[in-house]
Each structure stands twice: as C-alpha cells, then as structure tokens.
Amino acid sequence: MTYLVTGATGNVGRQVVEQLRRDGHSVRALTRDPASARLPEDVEVVRGDLTRPETLTDALDGVSGVHLIGFSGDDYAPLETAAEVVERVARAGVRRATVLKGVQGEPVEEALQATDLEWTFVQPVEFMSNALDWAGAIRSGGEVREPFPEALSAMVHEGDIGAVIAAALTQDGHHGRTYLLTGPEALTKPDKVRILGEAIGRDLRYVELTEQQARERWAAEGYAPETIDFFVWVHGDPPEEGYTVVPTVEKVLGRPARTFAEWAAEHAADFR
Structure with a gap:
C-alpha cells in the first residue's frame, strides 16, 4: 500500500514519512519544491500544493491513505481549498485520512466528516x-x-506525533477519533x-x-x-x-511518550 504525506518537509511530516518507512510501507511525499525536500531516496517525492487542488491528481493515484494538514502556508491560516482537496481525495478511492489539526484547521475536518473515508484527527x-x-x-x-x-x-516529541499518525493511517480502530497528544x-x-x-x-x-x-x-x-x-x-x-498530561501516546503506541x-x-x- 502507498501512503501520501502532505506537509512532508515539516517537523511532523518528516516524522510521519520516517515512521511509515520504518514500518515497511511505500511512502509518497507531497511538496511544493521537490528539489529541496531532502527526503530519503526510497521516498517518492511529488510536486503538489494543497492550495491548488488540481495539482493533486497524480499524487493521489493508487494511494490507500493520506495525511493532511488543516492549514496553508507559514501563517497557519485555514485551508480555503479544503472542500475541493477532500473531494479529490475521496474521488481517488483513498480509504483513510489523518489530519494534523492546526489552530484553525476546521475546514478540512468538516469536509472529511461529510465523506465515507475513515478519518482520525491528531491535535498535539x-x-x-x-x-x-x-x-x-x-x-x-x-x-x-x-x-x-x-x-x-x-x-x-514530534516523533511521537508522527508515530501516532502513522498508526492511525495503517491500523484499524482509529476511525472517528480525535487524539490530543x-x-x-x-x-x-x-x-x-x-x-x-x-x-x-x-x-x-x-x-x-x-x-x-x-x-x-x-x-x-x-x-x-x-x-x-x-x-x-x-x-x-x-x-x-x-x-494537562494525557496518556494518548501510550494508548495508541503501546509505549510511553x-x-x-x-x-x-x-x-x-x-x-x-
């Protein structure tokens, strides 16, 4: 199975990519600038931009799970194209989606809840x-x-965030959950x-x-x-x-945070 990671060059995205690799999965990384991605050679790096959903068609081909971010750019503004992005994800036959919740990430979450995808929201x-x-x-x-x-x-730890996201993407039992980490x-x-x-x-x-x-x-x-x-x-x-410390990381991963x-x-x- 192939998993698409958006925001793949960010602090958390890199951790999601690395955890999926360690678990033996095929990883496709979405970035606006593949030339500067600096990701491992066995990761398929593709050009795409969530603010331009038309660029996602090839990136979504054959993908079974996708990790999304709920914001756009460095200012963490809500992703205005969220509805079209999620529509394209669903139309591509993707089964599961995770979302890294931003301060104002509601549009992606609301769009996913209106689909038949299995979704998990992660809020560190x-x-x-x-x-x-x-x-x-x-x-x-x-x-x-x-x-x-x-x-x-x-x-x-950003590595724990990435590991929880990877688990939610690849394992059963996480649909409909919002994980505060x-x-x-x-x-x-x-x-x-x-x-x-x-x-x-x-x-x-x-x-x-x-x-x-x-x-x-x-x-x-x-x-x-x-x-x-x-x-x-x-x-x-x-x-x-x-x-307030919560035990979510340990419950999901089976080890302490x-x-x-x-x-x-x-x-x-x-x-x-």
Whole structure:
C-alpha cells in the first residue's frame, strides 16, 4: 500500500514519512519544491500544493491513505481549498485520512466528516522541537530570555506525533477519533533550560522577561500586534489542555511518550 504525506518537509511530516518507512510501507511525499525536500531516496517525492487542488491528481493515484494538514502556508491560516482537496481525495478511492489539526484547521475536518473515508484527527500540544528556537542564544551566550517562567507545557516529541499518525493511517480502530497528544510531564521554561543544560553538560541561565519586554522583542522581530497577543495568551495563560498530561501516546503506541530529556539528548549537538 502507498501512503501520501502532505506537509512532508515539516517537523511532523518528516516524522510521519520516517515512521511509515520504518514500518515497511511505500511512502509518497507531497511538496511544493521537490528539489529541496531532502527526503530519503526510497521516498517518492511529488510536486503538489494543497492550495491548488488540481495539482493533486497524480499524487493521489493508487494511494490507500493520506495525511493532511488543516492549514496553508507559514501563517497557519485555514485551508480555503479544503472542500475541493477532500473531494479529490475521496474521488481517488483513498480509504483513510489523518489530519494534523492546526489552530484553525476546521475546514478540512468538516469536509472529511461529510465523506465515507475513515478519518482520525491528531491535535498535539506544543512541540518539543520549538526549543530549537533557543539554540542560537544557548550556543552564543548560554542563556534563554523568555517571559512567563511559571507557565507549564506538556510538550510532545514530534516523533511521537508522527508515530501516532502513522498508526492511525495503517491500523484499524482509529476511525472517528480525535487524539490530543502530550508528553509525559508538564514543564516550565526554567525546567526546559535546566534539562537542556544537563544534555549538553553546561550550566545555562534562564532570564525572565516582563510581558512588556517580550512584546517589544516580538514587535522588533516583525510580528503583527494580533500575533503578539496570541503569543501572550498561549505562553502566559495557556489553555488547560496545553499543560494537562494525557496518556494518548501510550494508548495508541503501546509505549510511553518520550520525555523532554530524551529529546534534548537527541538534539544536544544543536545547542553546543
């Protein structure tokens, strides 16, 4: 069987591709720019764009399952072409679909629910890979400057997200489910900095920024006011599901979710 992965060059998409490969499945990866995909040679890389559904015809040929993303572009706006994309997926004879839920991913989900496809929605909380945003500051100065030191996050390993998606695509028993995914623990930013320091063998410093200092930094980095307001909300007053540990990963995969310490050890070279 062949499985099509959209968003295949993203943090999660690459993990879905890799897990499907490890499980011995044939993988087709959809990307806007195949030349820069940098995927394994045994992955069939095809050109396509979810915002242009007419480009999907060849990519969907012979596919039994497809992983979709519910947003378009780097701004994570809802996918306006969702209905046509899903119509083409259903018309191609695809049996199963998974969706990586974005902040505003409802159009794809609603379109899938109106079909006969077996669907599974996957909603991860904060990715552990977000910590890579600190890599430059840690390498150069050994410190992380962030606001809201008390806020908790049950961040999840992107490899666990990919493994759950691959399981839902290839195994029975996941139709109609929405899987909220977290890691095995809720951590503060100082916790994360300490764990990263342990992974690289250095004493790292956490420097607390006030909300105003954080707003000024984000504005200087070019973020729009509404985006900055979103950052303040999600980091300063995160929703309960963002810091409440749930056992979904273990229930689906039969093994515990990976810890941030494991992630930090895997990525230690990025912070040295």
